[in-house]
Amino acid sequence: MKLQESTAKGLSIEDVVDISILQRFQDTFAKAMGVAAVTVDRYGKPITRESNFQPICTMIRSTSRGLARCMACDARGSLKAFKEGKPQTYLCDGGMMDVAAPIIIDGEYLGGILCGQVVLAEAQEQFVEGIVARNLPLRLPYEDVVNMAKQVPAIPRERLDAAVEMLFIMASHIIEMGVANLTKTKLLTEVEEKAQLKAALQSAQLRALEAQVNPHFLFNALTLIGYTAIAEEAPQTEEIAYNLSDLLRYSLRNVAKSVPLSEELEMIERYLAIQKLRFGARLQAQIKVQPEARQWYIPCMILQPLVENAVVHSVEPLIRPVHIDIGAAVEPAGLRLMVSDDGMGIESDYLAAIKSGTFPQTNGRSGIGLQNVLRRLAGQYGDRFAVQIDSEKGQGTRIALLLPIS
Secondary structure, eight states: OOOSSOOOTTOOHHHHSOHHHHHHHHHHHHHHHTSEEEEEETTSOBSSOOBSOOHHHHHHHTSHHHHHHHHHHHHHHHHHHHHHTSOEEEEOTTSSEEEEEEEEETTEEEEEEEEEEEEEGGGHHHHHHHHHHHHGGGTOOHHHHHHHHHHSOEEOHHHHHHHHHHHHHHHHHHHHHHHHHHHHHHHHHHHHHOTTOHHHHHHHHHHHHHHHHOHHHHHHHHHHHHHHHHHTTOHHHHHHHHHHHHHHHHHHHHTTSEEEHHHHHHHHHHHHHHHHHHHGGGEEEEEEEOGGGTTOEEETTSSHHHHHHHIIIIITTOSSOEEEEEEEEEETTEEEEEEEESSSOOOHHHHHHHHTTOOOOBTTBOOHHHHHHHHHHHHHHTTSOEEEEEEETTTEEEEEEEEEOO
8 A cells, every 4th residue: 555655764663653552463463373472663663562572582671682683674574575575483592483574655764563382283292302402602691591492382383374364364454554654644744735636535544433433454454353253163253253354344345335235234234233243132223225226336335334233222222123224216216225123212302413414412313324325325426316305203313315317
């Protein structure tokens, strides 16, 4: 991912990435894969706390000579990965297997994410001997070095390869976060300087909406959860993780695009599958769509927020079953999309405020989902679309959108 002009020159990872988010993801990765992990700058200096570090590495780094050696080794590993353009597996100066993936933002090499501190199970004894020999010059207690070397996790080669693949995903996530933050800053500056560029403003709003939930982080974390669920034989957790990751991937790739209605419906089915695991028989959903409507292109994530509103405001507060109906039909004037439920309904004063174009935050409602839908439709269709909202307290709500023929 490359910006038009380099804005990362002279910056550090901390300048473009939220370190607290990076730390949480690094900790989760290290725990799930059973390896140590740390993120370093271009000079090998750690910028995160070490995750799951082995006692022998902590002891080595407790000496000034050992710390300098480890930092130099980390810097070399990350630099090699940068030059090769992909993660690199190598034998560290302490005698253990490490993996480095480069962090390159807007063409600038800022550092790397590293994992490892393991030995290969196929040659554990030889690795232990090598660890002891390599660390004798540090004048550490010999018996402690031997004992700690034997405690270093021994993993099969295929597990190390899996760690390499996950490390690549993690590095990609960090890069995408940095590029997104730089891009947002650049776009906001352009909007301030050129307020008349409406398209630039809309793009910045979409990027801000993405950044609210940090979808790149969630997607990669869910992928990791899915792998862990498979390993732990937890099929429901696996189903939730992969359904939600598909939803995030869909919104991430298409948030500024139009997609066939069939794709939006597929994502709605995945969303409902997750919610049915939560609510059980309390959630009853049905989708009725004319076949000719399925290939009609609509803005991405236009229908799904309305379904989510029905779940949050109708199913969640009630203990009785709630029915949600999703429909679509082609009419002479365009495509009609409908979401209705027989749940809580909307208070009359709040409904009147919505119809007048205001979305007050009251009674646990913010209206942000519907507000974003209407704002995006107005940005795409102007005044050529229509919305109808009918609701009665305790009886349910029906929202219909009429999208014009493009």
